[in-house]
Amino acid sequence: MTGRLNRAGILASTPLRQALGLMALVFAILLVTLGFAYVALRSSTEDTIRADLKQQTAVFQVAANPETLSIIVSAEAHASDPAERAIAFVLPDGRQVGNVRVTQRDDQWVVSRHPEYAPLSKHGYYTLKMPLAGGLLLIGESRAPIAELTSTFLAILIFSFVPSVLVSAAYGAWAGMRARRRVSAIETTLDDLTEGHLAARVPETTIKSARGDDLARIGSRLNRMAETQESTVEALRQVSADIAHDLKTPMQRVSVLLAQLRTALPEDGEAHQIAVRAGDETERAVAVFHSLLQIAQIEGGSPKARFKALDLGALASDITELYAASAEEAGGQLLLRDRAQGQARVLGDRGLLGQLLSNLIENAIRHAGPTPQISVEIARQPELVVLRVRDHGPGIPEAERTQVLRRLYRLERSRTTPGNGLGLALVHAVAGLHEAELSLADNHPGLIVELRFRPA
Amino acid sequence: MKLLLIEDDVTTADYVAQGLREESHLVDALANGRDGLSQALGGEYDVIIVDRMLPELDGLSIVRAVRAAKIATPIIFLTAIGGVDDRIEGLNAGADDYLVKPFAFGELSARLMALARRPQTQAEQVVLEAGDLRMDLIARRVTRGGQDIDLLPREFGLLEFLLRRKGRVQTRTMLLEGVWDLNFDPQTNVVETHISRLRNKVDKPFDRDLIHTVRGAGYRIEGG
Numbered sequence: 001m002t003g004r005l006n007r008a009g010i011l012a013s014t015p016l017r018q019a020l021g022l023m024a025l026v027f028a029i030l031l032v033t034l035g036f037a038y039v040a041l042r043s044s045t046e047d048t049i050r051a052d053l054k055q056q057t058a059v060f061q062v063a064a065n066p067e068t069l070s071i072i073v074s075a076e077a078h079a080s081d082p083a084e085r086a087i088a089f090v091l092p093d094g095r096q097v098g099n100v101r102v103t104q105r106d107d108q109w110v111v112s113r114h115p116e117y118a119p120l121s122k123h124g125y126y127t128l129k130m131p132l133a134g135g136l137l138l139i140g141e142s143r144a145p146i147a148e149l150t151s152t153f154l155a156i157l158i159f160s161f162v163p164s165v166l167v168s169a170a171y172g173a174w175a176g177m178r179a180r181r182r183v184s185a186i187e188t189t190l191d192d193l194t195e196g197h198l199a200a201r202v203p204e205t206t207i208k209s210a211r212g213d214d215l216a217r218i219g220s221r222l223n224r225m226a227e228t229q230e231s232t233v234e235a236l237r238q239v240s241a242d243i244a245h246d247l248k249t250p251m252q253r254v255s256v257l258l259a260q261l262r263t264a265l266p267e268d269g270e271a272h273q274i275a276v277r278a279g280d281e282t283e284r285a286v287a288v289f290h291s292l293l294q295i296a297q298i299e300g301g302s303p304k305a306r307f308k309a310l311d312l313g314a315l316a317s318d319i320t321e322l323y324a325a326s327a328e329e330a331g332g333q334l335l336l337r338d339r340a341q342g343q344a345r346v347l348g349d350r351g352l353l354g355q356l357l358s359n360l361i362e363n364a365i366r367h368a369g370p371t372p373q374i375s376v377e378i379a380r381q382p383e384l385v386v387l388r389v390r391d392h393g394p395g396i397p398e399a400e401r402t403q404v405l406r407r408l409y410r411l412e413r414s415r416t417t418p419g420n421g422l423g424l425a426l427v428h429a430v431a432g433l434h435e436a437e438l439s440l441a442d443n444h445p446g447l448i449v450e451l452r453f454r455p456a
Numbered sequence: 457m458k459l460l461l462i463e464d465d466v467t468t469a470d471y472v473a474q475g476l477r478e479e480s481h482l483v484d485a486l487a488n489g490r491d492g493l494s495q496a497l498g499g500e501y502d503v504i505i506v507d508r509m510l511p512e513l514d515g516l517s518i519v520r521a522v523r524a525a526k527i528a529t530p531i532i533f534l535t536a537i538g539g540v541d542d543r544i545e546g547l548n549a550g551a552d553d554y555l556v557k558p559f560a561f562g563e564l565s566a567r568l569m570a571l572a573r574r575p576q577t578q579a580e581q582v583v584l585e586a587g588d589l590r591m592d593l594i595a596r597r598v599t600r601g602g603q604d605i606d607l608l609p610r611e612f613g614l615l616e617f618l619l620r621r622k623g624r625v626q627t628r629t630m631l632l633e634g635v636w637d638l639n640f641d642p643q644t645n646v647v648e649t650h651i652s653r654l655r656n657k658v659d660k661p662f663d664r665d666l667i668h669t670v671r672g673a674g675y676r677i678e679g680g
Contacts, residue, residue, distance in 0.1 A: 248536035252558040
């Protein structure tokens with residue numbers, strides 16, 4: 001039960017996944033809206049800066065000659081911080097005035113620091129160049145406002161994203177843990193029920209903790225189902241016990257009376273023989289009745305709690321050893337081929353599996369002709385333990401292979417041989433209890449009964 | 457032996473009590489659970505035979521109460537309830553054996569004898585003997601009249617089981633439980649076949665038979 005908590009990792013929990021998914025969605029929306037706002041604001045800021053630049057050129061355009069303009073530019077340069085506004089005028093003779101230096105490289109004018117002025121803006125400039133008074137005027141507005149805008153938006157993004165991640169992850173983890181506890185309570189109950197603990201119920205805390213949510217509904221429905229199953233099984237047990245008592249008690253009396261009759265009659269007389277035969281018939285009736293009850297109980301879900309890991313090979317060896325002599329007496333042979341060599345471990349009830357194997361072998365001895373050649377095979381595949389019983393008898397026609405697994409069904413030709421038509425029905429029931437796949441096939445000639453178990 | 461029989465069905469109770477008395481046992485028979493329990497708690501019995509469905513107090517409760525009172529007397533259930541889990545339930549309650557109705561009297565008698573003699577420690581014995589038959593458990597060797605007898609492992613086990621219970625009847629089902637560890641009733645005469653093979657080796661070549669068939673019950677090995 002503890003293994004299950006580990007198996008379902010926290011990431012497998014629905015609420016956490018939902019919380020993470022929702023968080024990703026919220027983040028995407030946030031990113032898109034902030035993105036749009038940023039782009040819009042940035043372009044309007046740029047427009048403002050460009051408009052400013054244009055306006056400033058108006059002051060300089062009043063100057064008629066380069067000398068006057070260089071005086072205005074020098075005055076303007078002294079008043080401005082080059083980190084905010086760069087201004088330079090290249091006179092027609094190549095001399096420069098302004099708070100920055102400009103150099104022509106290829107077709108570009110490159111701005112660099114003027115040693116007598118403060119450093120340049122770290123963010124670059126929006127520049128405007130215009131030929132004026134025979135020279136070239138260059139004005140640059142720092143891009144700092146745009147950089148500030150970008151960092152403000154980044155801050156908004158981080159401050160809204162980080163807390164929402166933390167909050168939704170924490171909520172998801174909390175809800176996930178809670179749901180996982182409740183889901184695992186439901187799983188435990190299901191496992192217990194499957195194993196035959198019919199009194200297992202989903203705890204009240206799981207059902208009550210969130211009134212009417214889906215897990216609570218599943219939990220209470222599971223409990224209702226378990227109650228129905230328990231009372232059905234209990235009713236079956238009660239009926240079985242009642243029938244067992246009410247029918248077996250008179251049968252017990254009959255067999256007692258027959259035993260007394262046997263001892264009262266002279267042993268060599270015909271009447272004694274009749275009493276013996278009547279006793280045998282009573283035993284047979286009891287055996288049929290006992291098998292029917294047993295099949296009903298197994299199909300009703302005999303507790304799997306007492307299942308133990310056992311080696312099917314070892315059990316097959318015990319049972320074939322028990323029957324080998326009988327097969328030889330019948331003029332045949334019973335062989336065991338254990339190809340799994342101790343690797344055929346399954347979870348099961350040794351008594352019931354022994355009975356299953358014994359029924360299959362008895363069937364083969366009984367129906368596989370005058371010299372029954374029977375083999376019991378155990379094989380191990382990666383995810384399977386296979387048990388096969390083969391004979392070379394007449395087999396079972398394909399159309400009837402499902403029907404022979406039903407109670408009291410007998411093939412037409414078997415009506416005269418001993419047996420009560422319950423052997424394969426019991427095999428079917430025991431296989432079902434062990435969740436083993438049962439199949440009948442043609443051995444060309446003969447019958448193959450194959451059982452595929454899950455390894456322990 | 458002194459036996460307590462708690463059984464409410466008169467026909468069965470009379471038959472069992474009479475049969476056991478004929479085998480010279482002392483039998484106290486009671487028909488209801490409450491009286492049965494007080495008798496079981498008070499009297500000194502060798503074996504208690506108890507039905508499961510009884511008026512006033514059921515058999516399982518009787519067995520649990522007896523065990524709770526620290527009484528170790530062997531108990532055998534004699535019951536019509538013979539389902540897959542019922543036997544285990546009965547044994548878990550503290551019973552030593554479980555016999556399902558209808559039963560043959562010989563089966564009950566043989567099982568009572570087995571229960572009454574259970575605590576004897578024969579485990580240390582290294583040589584088992586019956587007449588001139590000798591089984592050496594350490595050398596895994598069987599001889600009769602000094603002549604070696606070759607046995608298959610299971611034949612050895614079967615003979616050992618009978619020798620350890622020398623003089624007492626062992627039924628087919630007791631042999632299946634004891635030698636093969638199986639508690640279901642095969643339809644085929646598997647035990648008879650094994651006994652007959654054992655006889656071919658142990659008895660057939662010699663003058664006197666050691667393995668005896670007890671009609672309607674089982675087998676017994678004889679010889680001082």
